[in-house]
Amino acid sequence: MNIIECVDLRKEYLSGENIVNAVDGITVAFEQGEFCAITGPSGSGKSTLLHVLSSLENPTSGDVIYNGKKLSGYNDNQLSVLRRRRFGFVFQAYNLVQELTGYENIVLPVMLDKKKVDEAYINKVIDVLGIGDRLEHLPSALSGGQQQRIAIARALANKPSILFADEHTGNLDGKSGREVLSLLKYVSKEFGITLILVTHDLNVAEQAERIISIEDGKIVRDTKAGV
Amino acid sequence: MKHKNLTVNKLAFGNLKARRKQYTLMIIGILLAMIFSSGTLFFVSCFQSSREEQARRESGNFWGYFYQPKDYIDIEQGKKDGFIEQYGYGHIIGYGYTDEEKQEKGTPIAWLDDDAKQLYYVTVLEGRYPENEDEIALEADAAIRLGIEPKAGKEITLSVLTADGEAYLPQANEKTYKLVGILEDKRAHIQNFNGMGPENAPMAAAFVSEKEPLGAGGKENIALYYNPTKEAIDESIKKTDEFGNTYSVSPLNEYFLSDVHEKLNPKETVSRSMTHVAEWYGSTIAIFDNVSVVAVLAIVLMLASCMGIINAFTTNLQERRRQIGLLRAVGTTKRQIINIFGREAFIITLICAPISVAISYFGVWLFAKLMGGSFIFLPDPFVLIVTTVVSVACVMLSALIPLIFAARVSPMQAIRNIDLSRKMKHKKIKQEKVFNAPKLLAKRSIKFYKAKQIGVSIILALTILLTCFGFSVLETEFLNSGWAVYNVGDYKVTRGTFPMSSNFVNMPNLTGGISSSEINEFAAFPLFGSMYGSKSYISFIETEEYSDYMELISLSWQGIRYNINHDDSLSGLLSEEKKDIQTLKKYWFAEGENEQYNALKSAAKTENELFRS
Incomplete structure (x- = not known):
């Protein structure tokens, strides 16, 4: 069953006098629990595809369909709620709120949703990610790997159905990058979450069950592991 | 491990703490x-109440004054009938003077009941109000007129004529009082004010305690101070005269007129109802009643303050676009963004409001201290509350504008600063051959935000311009107000003493004015034998005796006033624009050119005849 899909998706940018087609008519679907890597050279449009899929950006044309519902029919408020409850994000630059401790960063989406924190679930996530001893520290006191783990925990805090990761290992050294990727794979399986990650690192992409290659805003290859 | 829950307040406080600098x-x-x-709101309010207070101190807080009212006014009935709000009695026990030859320089001596004290608005400048027998308090002007130094604490001796219920017994007795207090002048203002006042009913300017005994064979003369009800003044009754013409009359006038007509023998008229002088003062000097001045000032202040606040919040939020973008990316709605960052603004406001109001309060207090007696510090708790609420509302509303813009930040802001990159594209920034990062960044920043910088400068310039305009309007209004005309003068010239008075005030903003040389000219004029008082708020130029010539002058003055009211050919002769010193001198010191003047001259009466009349 498709959890999210896009149909003839286009995203155009104005670059000076020229229009740049960052995403050029892509139609693709992702299944529930799938681990997919979107890869391609720099400027191919892979990050833009992820941003449009995750509703961080609006498409120029085409539709994103989540759970059978077109996101074009959602207003800004509904999209915010969708991102908060159903999507998790892991960014290259971690993007933690510097003024909040690790724990507060993790529960931030729960607070925004005005829900009570599910302590058992959050503690499990924290245990899995191995950040129990760093929770009271501000991000500035944490290493890159630790910050990214906090960011993953935050992405999982509201039990999302899809986790979007955009070059999440880009700022990490090789060892930390591998550890974080293993964790992502583990938590997606453990909590049954669809994992869509963007990377230009083929070593990272090879870990995925499905690899989508993009060039000039178009899908040039869509392969599944073992196929 | 148990963790504390995250709340919006905690987020706001966390932000405040982390961004302390x-x-x-x-x-x-x-x-x-x-x-x-x-501060300005507070100052304006204090200024207004200060002026009103000053007017009350100088002119009392009563609407009208009657001498011997019991002969013709049933004031108690008036109160029952809803015409009179408050009244009090002045009990005149005698008339005090120091110079047998100049009895007219003296003053009735009275004690006031509690209501009368409130209405007369007794204001002690030095010492205290009399509490015991043989103690007396004098209005400063009255002291000067008696030739007594207005200084509390010494003994004075007055010749006192005992009141006899109508006027005074002929035989004076020497009486020694302890001068315990100097009071703010009222009689001088009220009696000399614009020709109003009880011309034949001298007001007391010397006060004793109620324990002061009445002289042998005496009977108190009664003075009534009263305030009518608001309805009695504001409402009007439609009346029809004998010719069938309809006219409006206030219930108060109707009440007094009917009573006066029924009971009063005109020959015994020794009373005169006055306009509420303090109210007149208050309204004339209420320059801040002028809507345009207030509006200009308020707009200027609001603009200036709000622009400053908007700018401060905009700069703050501009620096935090990434954080806002991040919050948007993880699902914060626009409303939540406004709530989170608005909470910070509210906390700041709560810190700033009491401090700023306290500083404003202290500032205005300090200003009043520095200004001495001319600015009375009268804090109004209501204004304090309004000022606080307005300040808080002002900050929150100003903060709302940048907050709304902040809420529009794209979630993508967290990932890349697309705003900047787009602007860079639009500006088509040329590649530099030599790459000097700091210089390049500085140049580009100026380019990107040039429009905003210009906008701020324009608003700043506009604010300064409007402020200047506001104050220029204010100054003009102030100078043109009655306050300036009647109270900025250096000299106040009166003819004679209480029976005859007229306000000859140096009016600096009218052509001519009374110069020092003209004052000397007055003094040197044969009929003006002496002048006392120095260059101060009020000084008097008086005749040695009440002569035919003075009678002529006063009659000519009255005649002209009569003609202003009733004769078109002479109306406007003493209108405001022509009321300069030359015109006044013409009617005072030279023979008139009109028949009216000559007729009056030939009809002049002797001093004795005048007093009898």
Whole structure:
């Protein structure tokens, strides 16, 4: 069953006098629990595809369909709620709120949703990610790997159905990058979450069950592991 | 492990704590803006109440005054009938003077009941109000007129004529009082004010305690101070005269007129109802009643303060676009963004409001102290509350504008600063051959935000311009107000003493004015034998005796006034624009050119005849 899909998706940018087609008519679907890597050279449009899929950006044309519902029919408020409850994000630059401790960063989406924190679930996530001893520290006191783990925990805090990761290992050294990727794979399986990650690192992409290659805003290859 | 829950307040406080430096600067800016606006509001309010208070101190807090009212006014019935709000009695026990030859320089001596004290608005400048027998308090002007130094604490001796229920017994007795207090002048203002006042009913300017005994064979003369009800003044009754013409009359006038007509023998008229002088003062000097001045000032202040606050919040939020973008990316709605960052603004406001109001309060208090007696510090708790609420509302509304813009930040802001990159594209920034990062960044920043910088400068210039305009209007209004005309003068010239008075005030903003040389000219004029008082708020030029010539002058003055009211050919002769010193001198010192003057001259009466009449 498709959890999210896009149909003839286009995203155009104005670059000076020229229009740049960052995403050029892509139609693709992702299944529930799938681990997919979107890869391609720099400027191919892979990050833009992820941003449009995750509703961080609006498409120029085409539709994103989540759970059978077109996101074009959602207003800004509904999209915010969708991102908060159903999507998790892991960014290259971690993007933690510097003024909040690790724990507060993790529960931030729960607070925004005005829900009570599910302590058992959050503690499990924290245990899995191995950040129990760093929770009271501000991000500035944490290493890159630790910050990214906090960011993953935050992405999982509201039990999302899809986790979007955009070059999440880009700022990490090789060892930390591998550890974080293993964790992502583990938590997606453990909590049954669809994992869509963007990377230009083929070593990272090879870990995925499905690899989508993009060039000039178009899908040039869509392969599944073992196929 | 148990963790504390995250709340919006915690997020706001966390932000405030982490951005202490930035917020300190911002708080200083907001504080200055709030002090500026609340201080001015407070000052305006204090200024107004100060003027009103000053008017009350100088003219009392009563509407009208009757001498011997019991002969013709049933004031108690008036109160029952809803015409009179409050009344009090002055009990005149005698008439005190120091110079047998100049009895007219003296003053009735009275004690006031509690209501009369309130209505007369007794204001002690020095010492205290008399509490025991043989103690007396004098109005400063009355002391000068008696030739007594207006200084509390010494003994004075007066010749006192005992009141006999109508006037005074002929035989004077020497009486020694302890001068315990100097009071704010009222009689001088009221009696000399614009020709109003009880011309034949001298008001007391010397007060004793109620324990002071009445002289042998005496009977108190009664003075009534009263305030009518608001309805009695504001409402009007439609009446029809004998010719069938309809006219309006206030219930109060109707009441007094009917009573006076029924009971009063005109020959015994020794009373005169007055306009509420303090109210007249108050309204004339209420320059801040002028809507345009207030509007200009308020707009200027609001603009200046709000622009400062908007700028402070915009700068703060601009620096935090990434954080806002991040919050948007993880699902924060626009409303939540406004709530989170608005909470910060509210906390700042709560810090700033009491501090700024306290500083404004202290500032105005200090100003009043420095100004001495001319500015009375009268804090109004209501204004204090309004000022606080307005300040808080002002900051929150100003903060709302940048907050709304902040809420529009794209979630993508967290990932890349697309705003900047787009602007860079639009500006088509040329590649530099030599790459000097700091220089390049500085140049580009100026380019990107040039429009905003210009906008701020324009608003700043506009604010300064409007402020200047506001104050120029204010100054003009102030100079043209009755206050300036009647109270900025250096000299007040009266003819004679209480029976005859007229306000000859140096009017600096009218052509001519009374110069020092003209004052000397007055003094040197044969009929003006002496002048006492020095260059001060009020000085008097009096005749040695009440001569035919003075009678002529007063009659000519009255004649001209009569003609202003009833004869078109002479109306406007003494209208405001022509009422310069030359015109006044013409009617005072030279023979008139008109028949009216000559007729009056030939009809002049002797001093004795005048007093009898």
